[in-house]
Amino acid sequence: MSRTPGGRVVDLSLTLAPELPASWPGALPFRHFVEHWFEEVADDAGIRLCGNNAPYRSHGLILDEHTGTHFDAPAHFLAHEDSGLPMAHPLGAITGDRVDPAQFIGPAAVIDITGLVGTAAPGRSPLITASVVRSWEDEHGEIAPGEIVLFRSGWDAHYVVGDRGAEYIRRPLERADTDAWPAPDVSAMEHLGARGVRCVGTDGASMGPAHDGAPTHVAGLSRGMVFVECLAGLDQLPTRGAQFIFLPVKVAHSAGGPGRAVAILP
Incomplete structure (x- = not known):
């Protein structure tokens, strides 16, 4: 943790290295x-x-665009509206280079969902439903438009070298013999969209559940959200009061891209 005139800076990014589980199975x-x-x-x-x-x-x-701490642009799961594909959508034209960087900056609302870890069958993600988010709001106040919602599960503890590192992505996804990261479902995305949330982050390996990731992605990205995935160190942040910043690499026609995520604590 370092300090600037505006406050303490907390690094929320994974370190990339070939020996770490940085890449999605099947990707480059x-x-x-x-x-x-x-x-x-x-x-x-x-x-x-x-x-x-x-x-x-x-x-x-x-590297694949979606390696380590990275973001998903709407074009990641939405095709261009003139493509004729089933996933065609007007927001399919919003590639990574066309996302307003201001969308990645805002006050953080950190939702602790560590209690969900391990509550689903192996290979399946415990679901963060709208009722989970509403229960958090009952205690901490309603989520405001422009807040950046960060789901803290502690899943980054699996991001290590060696056999245990396979539990970060590969074993839950490919072998389905270990727990998978908690992930929001469609109802949670609908609720956050209604609250005016434009950016959602997670320390899980993906915003979507391990067993069926597409519906969650489509529900959020089609509402103009962007996702920041594979965050780390969210346990260093207060429930509210931190300023979140993510600055991705700007690549033309991309579906997202890696970057550096930090929070500033006043």
């Missing part, structure tokens, strides 16, 4: 490699890896 695996180095480098077999005796270092990145 994350790669990070040296392109230039201060001197020529060879491996143990004497094969030249990089060099050019450059006076600097730089690395190459290969």
